Amino acid sequence: MFSKERHREILVYLNKHERVTVNQLAILFYVSKETIRNDLNILAKQGFVQRCHGGAIILRRVFHTQLVNDFGTSIVKVLNQVNMQRKITRKRKIKIMKNKVCILGSFNVDIIAKVDRFPKSGESILASNTIIGPGGKGANQAMAASKCQVQVHFVGKVGKDHFSQMARDHLSSSDISSFTLYQDEEYKTGSAIIYVSQPAGENMIAIHSGANQHITESEVSSIASEMADAKIFLTQLENNFEATHKALMMASQLGAKTILNPAPYSARTIECLPWVDYLTPNETEASMMSGIEVNDIDSAKKAAQAIRAIGAKDIIITMGSQGALIYEGSKFTHIPALKALSVDTTGAGDAFNGAFAAAIAQEQSLISAAKFASAFASLAVEREGASSMPEYQNVLSRLAQYERK
Ligand code: ATP
Ligand code: RIB
Numbered sequence: 001m002f003s004k005e006r007h008r009e010i011l012v013y014l015n016k017h018e019r020v021t022v023n024q025l026a027i028l029f030y031v032s033k034e035t036i037r038n039d040l041n042i043l044a045k046q047g048f049v050q051r052c053h054g055g056a057i058i059l060r061r062v063f064h065t066q067l068v069n070d071f072g073t074s075i076v077k078v079l080n081q082v083n084m085q086r087k088i089t090r091k092r093k094i095k096i097m098k099n100k101v102c103i104l105g106s107f108n109v110d111i112i113a114k115v116d117r118f119p120k121s122g123e124s125i126l127a128s129n130t131i132i133g134p135g136g137k138g139a140n141q142a143m144a145a146s147k148c149q150v151q152v153h154f155v156g157k158v159g160k161d162h163f164s165q166m167a168r169d170h171l172s173s174s175d176i177s178s179f180t181l182y183q184d185e186e187y188k189t190g191s192a193i194i195y196v197s198q199p200a201g202e203n204m205i206a207i208h209s210g211a212n213q214h215i216t217e218s219e220v221s222s223i224a225s226e227m228a229d230a231k232i233f234l235t236q237l238e239n240n241f242e243a244t245h246k247a248l249m250m251a252s253q254l255g256a257k258t259i260l261n262p263a264p265y266s267a268r269t270i271e272c273l274p275w276v277d278y279l280t281p282n283e284t285e286a287s288m289m290s291g292i293e294v295n296d297i298d299s300a301k302k303a304a305q306a307i308r309a310i311g312a313k314d315i316i317i318t319m320g321s322q323g324a325l326i327y328e329g330s331k332f333t334h335i336p337a338l339k340a341l342s343v344d345t346t347g348a349g350d351a352f353n354g355a356f357a358a359a360i361a362q363e364q365s366l367i368s369a370a371k372f373a374s375a376f377a378s379l380a381v382e383r384e385g386a387s388s389m390p391e392y393q394n395v396l397s398r399l400a401q402y403e404r405k
Helices: 002-016 022-031 032-046 061-071 074-097 135-146 162-172 210-214 217-221 224-228 241-253 271-274 283-290 297-309 346-361 366-380 392-404
Strands: 019-021 049-050 055-058 102-105 108-115 129-135 151-158 179-183 190-197 201-209 232-233 257-260 314-318 324-328 331-335
Touching: 002 019, 002 032, 002 049, 002 331, 019 022, 022 032, 022 055, 032 049, 032 055, 049 108, 061 129, 074 297, 102 201, 102 241, 102 346, 108 162, 135 151, 135 232, 135 346, 151 162, 151 210, 162 190, 162 224, 162 314, 190 210, 190 271, 190 283, 201 314, 217 241, 224 241, 232 241, 232 346, 241 257, 241 271, 241 331, 257 346, 297 314, 297 324, 314 366, 324 366, 331 366, 331 392, 346 366
Parallel strands: 102 151, 102 232, 108 190, 151 179, 232 257
Antiparallel strands: 019 055, 049 055, 108 129, 190 201, 314 324, 324 331
């Protein structure tokens, strides 16, 4: 077999299995390990795979996935197309390369029921509609950041079920620049059952985390190169705590600024604080972390001071339609929420966090990043579905409302 044919076969194999060892490939193709190492180094140089200890992982940049699927029979075509794409996108890439955001987080399939009101215990009610769509705080935040003129790499884990294909299709067809999607042999793709009540779009959520809770330490280690060239590393608490903690520590040590959205609440959040530059709890999480019930700006200030006392650096408490409170150094700033025709607030926090991460990556000040994030989130609550994010130009127009305030 010629080396180019072998490269194609390796990509086809990786497209299916995500990762492979040198040993496995040597056995598969009846060639020496040295030959396989050379092959993988060539594919790594061409940007198709990332070398990891003892093997390689496929790099699923959007066009790579499409091309491997569309031109799976001809590696020459694949390489030519990718080179053409590279030429077309080079300008944009160079412009945004410096502003990379790396996001580790969950992917869930959201099963949403729209109801007039939440059911009482033991009660059955009729839903006016049900929708099945992509969600998960990590993937939603990656969607949000990808709308904000930065390069985004998303890392997550799904199962080996039909929902995992939804994850792949969703990420591939988005503006997310690249992603690493691990697949668990045993655990299912995460899912969330969500009630959205009319008319204000408030929600109630039950999450089954599934594969999200089973990212391994070595899978986290494998994304070191993505973290190393990211300006911002953003994560939440829907993955297993050990992986999240390790990732924050690694990203911080590799020089990225880190953001932790401590959702859903975990008492172990405190262990992450040495590695976190910006902590973004909502009212509930801030209340649980501080022991002070947050329901207005004054109580949010007290909670922020208590959270600082246990080791947090800059704190941004999001408060739904009451906006967000920033505690930076010794200064408090309240960012009011912008007027919105709210239809579904699910994922408002994700919209805020993704946009905030992008704005910080673009070196905006904390206050202007929070204003941008708040304008972004105010548009997100006007859309149905947690992963449905607004377009950048519309955010800029909405942002102008702050100037008029
Ligand atoms: P979720 O858990 O549903 O994703 P969250 O509780 O984490 O949301 P919120 O604090 O509700 O997040 O909202 C985040 C930000 O979104 C707020 O700080 C605010 O800027 C914006 N926002 C939320 N709700 C509204 C609203 N009704 N109108 C305008 N802006 C809103
Ligand atoms: O923040 C909203 C998200 O929380 C939903 O998409 C759901 O999947 C849960 O993770």
